[in-house]
Amino acid sequence: MPKPESWRLDAASYPVCIELQTRFQDMDINGHLNNVAFAALFESGRVLLNRQVRPLDERPSNERTMVAAVEINYLAEGNFPDPVQIATGIGRLGTSSWTIVQAMFQNGRAIATCDTVVVCRTDGQAKPLRAEMVAELEEKLAKPA
Secondary structure, three states, X not given: OOOOOHHHHOHHHOOEEEEEOOOHHHEOOXXXXXXXXXXXXXXXXXXXXXXXXXXXXXXXXXXXXXXXXXXXXXOOOOXXXXXXXXXXXXXXXXXXXXXXXXXXXXXXXXXXEEXXXXXXXXXXXXXXXXHHHHHHHHOOEOOOO
């Protein structure tokens, strides 16, 4: 795994941030947050971003979005009971997809990054993103602080 670019490790680079409480059940046998917990915490950050970008009730009934790929890079151990901060933004806009970039912080240090590719399909086929969607996604671009 290549080392993340420095801006990815700065919460100020992301337009959306949420603090989430870790749970006892998130621990592995070594007392650290397990990989399933990391995935679930990142998912909560993505959902928050999606709700801010485009409320579900505004999309056409024949349009669907789905996660096509998720890559999590573990940088350090996370611990219970300390909360984590999930910082989220848009990293790349494609023709019919976009990439959500995220970082997870605990006690002031980055402990993971996550890149998620989301694909938009209309009538079961990849089609260019609607102009309104592109404009809304551009408002949430992650930028080096």
